[in-house]
Amino acid sequence: MIPELGHGAVIVGGLLAFYGAIAAAIAGRTGRTALLESAQHAALGVFGLVTFSMLLLVYAFLTFDFSVRYVALNTNLQTPYYYRITALWGALEGSIVLWAWMLALYTLIVILRHRHNARELYSWVLTTMLGVVAFFLLVMAVPAPPFERLSPIPANGRGLNPLLEDSGMITHPVALYLGFTGFTVPFAFAIAALATGRVGDRWITLTRRWTIVAWYFLSLGLLIGGWWSYHVLGWGGYWAWDPVENAAFMPWLTGTAFLHSVMIQERRRMLKLWNIGLVILTFALTLFGTFLTRSGVIASVHAFTQGSIGIFFLSFLSLVVLASLALLAWRWEALGAEGELDSVVSRESAFLLNNVLLVAATFTVFFGTVFPLLSEAVRGVKVSVGMPFFNSVNIPVFLSLIFLMGVGPLIAWRRASRDNLRRNFFWPVVAGVVSAAIFYAAGVRSTLAVLSLALTVFVTATVAVDYVRATRARLRMGESLLPAMGGLLVRHNRRYGGFAIHLGILVIAVGVTGSQAWSLHREATLKKGEAVELAGYKFQFDGLAAREASNHFVVESTFTVTNGKAHAEAMRPAKKFYPQEQSPIAHVDYRLGFMEDLYLVLGDFERDGSQATVKMQVNRMVSWIWIGGLVLTLGTVLAILPDRKKLA
């Protein structure tokens, strides 16, 4: 009964969302307030119904209702209760439920925040949001029904994929989907701007915080995904340019471009067409990513459920792109620029270059991801391009972007004078060059690593120059040091939030550089009591032990790790045997450190414990990536604080 109730709620919710979208559109054309209010009520109803069906699914999980196919596939009687809740987004159908729920929630927040301050755009925003919600409810009703019954009812479920039984997997999808769905809001405002012909700055001002929030969650989702890959999968890496990762990375790149290009429109009234195009592209890429990963057109190591859902996403994606293009063509005249680019050496130009590079990176990732399809269609041979392709093309692009990260925020608008350049960049350039020499002298021989680290120093110095100068200005006005420094952050929260986010990205860049340049690994088979060395550490194999855990069986090895000075440490990489899986799953043991992580993966072993094969890794500076994520978080919070200047 309960599953039928849930399915019914989905269908009614979908119809209601569709009705609301139409009602809001008619209200937008005719200005009939009664219809607009009716659409708002519909949105509220949709949120209630989606919430209701999501709770019913959670209830089915908690009560082990194995008559529901999705529950039977993703839990069993041994699954602990918290993984039974998060199993909701453990596979396709439930992910769509969560996605639709977030969209409905965002729609509600848009109504609460913008029904008075965005009157002229509002009804079309509502139309777009509810239209997208209706599509996701259609997906839930037809190709990916979460409440589908299973017959006969199994006595026990299959259980969650053991690789997903991890805290990273609890949070990673949530953050990622909050990011994906978040971009629907700026997209809806862009569509509303086109529909009403009000393509000025208003829609951008209104969606600035929305965009930052969506961008932040997407960043967080990518980082947590990397963390999960790093500490669960046992290959010691955090990014593999896998199609699934690329699918999430592409909207991140265009979203980043959008965050920057809107500043030119706000300041110089240029790039109106570009901005609307970018936000449409970003939204389209979130749909494309889902199509790519769920349709099975591209082989990926991520094992995802596949089905007819691909054709639904492809159709909706086509609809979105065609409708957007038609709207753009219709408003072509209004999208002209009011300002003009003057000089190559200017902030506009730096931002423009930043956008060109980010879009170039997006294109590269797109091209590399769909290359197997292209080559099969054109030449009839299946060819893929791997990590070397993505790295060789993107590294120069990303290094250029880091350079621009230093230039953009400080260089003058319109035309930078020689004096402006000297004042802002003399010391940062000196710092960059000197640091390059120091890194070289310290033994760093990789050109890329030297370049990357020196650029990081350069950008950090530009931030320091700006902050010190602004603090001095306040000191001259009679403020004392600490209030001056703190006041700057609060008063110019948007600027310094942006700087903090930049610093976060730099810390991540250092982590990526260091881990790529200096990580070491070694694999060896050790007899009991035997030891090998790697990077100054001695790893000694002490034996195996077996034990039973709640829903699996563990074979644990013990290694004593010493590095000469510090006392010995025991590390216990293991293999887990789940009854529902054909193969064991490696359980990595790792010790995180600021400069290096120790990372052990148990390979093959003799059952009598006499010998074991182990992969040892000393991964350098990987922690900087996670620390960068924290800095990014602080920067985002600072950037979205309410504007103090307006409050005062």
Added chain:
Amino acid sequence: MKGLPLKPKFVAGIAVLAMALAYMIYAGVTQSAVYFVTPSELQASPRTGKAYRLGGMVEKGSVSWKAASLDLTFTLTDGQAKVPVRHHGTAPDLFGEGRGAVVEGRWTSEGYFQATQILAKHSEEYKAPHDANSAGYKELMKSLRGEQK
């Protein structure tokens, strides 16, 4: 360009960037292209030095693992042709006889495939949950535990 009022120098700059990118993509593709082949396709026209991604089933009884030297050898088959594969290092967890595997590497002039990476695949078909009483699982648990107690 509409909405992007650019002087010729900007257009030229962007054109140069676009060309540089096109070149990098071209060079990247030629250097890192990996060809997907089946054992039959590889046997039909094996070329040494070219990067391949070879997919097939791991033939039953073909896996040999020398722990001391970390040498793994096995045969990949698609039912028609067989390709001997060598790899240095442990296989991933999902690797096993009678299951699908994809190996990346090169064909050598000595007549075997030198794999640099093994990508084991999740089995495609839905598998009913292991019966915890099934002989294989029980035996495995017993032998694992037996050594302890």
